[in-house]
């Protein structure tokens with residue numbers, strides 16, 4: 001199993017921990033030296049695909065729960 005964890009933050013980004021590659025639609029890699037990256041889910045970030053905290057001002061609401 002891959003050693004990657006993706007956590008869904010309520011009303012916020014996806015937090016990705018682990019050794020992953022983040023590629024754009026043409027296969028080009030977004031390079032990050034951070035151990036955890038936050039991927040925007042709200043669409044309001046000015047630094048997409050990363051979260052810049054804009055979800056707090058745009059009213060984004062989402063609280064996904066895994067089925068029990």
Ligand code: FES
Pocket residue numbers: 011012013014039040041042043044045050051052053054055056
């Ligand atoms: S989820 Fe944070 S700016 Fe979009």
